[in-house]
Amino acid sequence: MRAVVQRVSSASVVVDGATVGAIDEPGLLVLVGVTHNDTPAEAAKLAAKLWGLRILHGEKSCSDVGAPLLVISQFTLYGDARKGRRPTWQAAAPGPVAEPLVEAVCAELRALGAHVETGVFGADMKVSLTNDGPITLILEI
Numbered sequence: 001m002r003a004v005v006q007r008v009s010s011a012s013v014v015v016d017g018a019t020v021g022a023i024d025e026p027g028l029l030v031l032v033g034v035t036h037n038d039t040p041a042e043a044a045k046l047a048a049k050l051w052g053l054r055i056l057h058g059e060k061s062c063s064d065v066g067a068p069l070l071v072i073s074q075f076t077l078y079g080d081a082r083k084g085r086r087p088t089w090q091a092a093a094p095g096p097v098a099e100p101l102v103e104a105v106c107a108e109l110r111a112l113g114a115h116v117e118t119g120v121f122g123a124d125m126k127v128s129l130t131n132d133g134p135i136t137l138i139l140e141i
Helices: 040-052 093-111
Strands: 002-015 018-023 027-033 070-075 116-118 125-141
Touching: 002 040, 002 070, 018 116, 027 093, 040 070, 040 093, 040 125, 070 093, 093 116, 093 125
Parallel strands: 027 070, 070 116
Antiparallel strands: 002 018, 002 027, 002 125
8 A cells, every 4th residue: 555645734625616615724635546455454554654653743743732644546656657658557457456555544544543535545535735844655555
């Protein structure tokens, strides 16, 4: 699994003109990509990493301060543009494999006590955010 994590002051995701997920306070925006051999164990490991990641102000984590997370599926994180001008998506897991694992990340976060907002898997989403810092990390699990 791969995730791009941004510390944000606020973030939201809109589908078909309607806001489907939003955080209006400091927290994390997490874009999650899944590849073919990812497992529920890796989803749990990613969730634990996100919950305890100390990148909020004062080197705090979401678990320390109860900060919310907005988690959005992002198959393009496994795009490969090393050759030519058009990326390939061969490393991205297909929807039937990826969707349950993105949902597992969210479920694990909630089980840890997190407030989690989400996008809509496979939808054309408009994501807005105010990156705080800016701080952006790439996590590989």
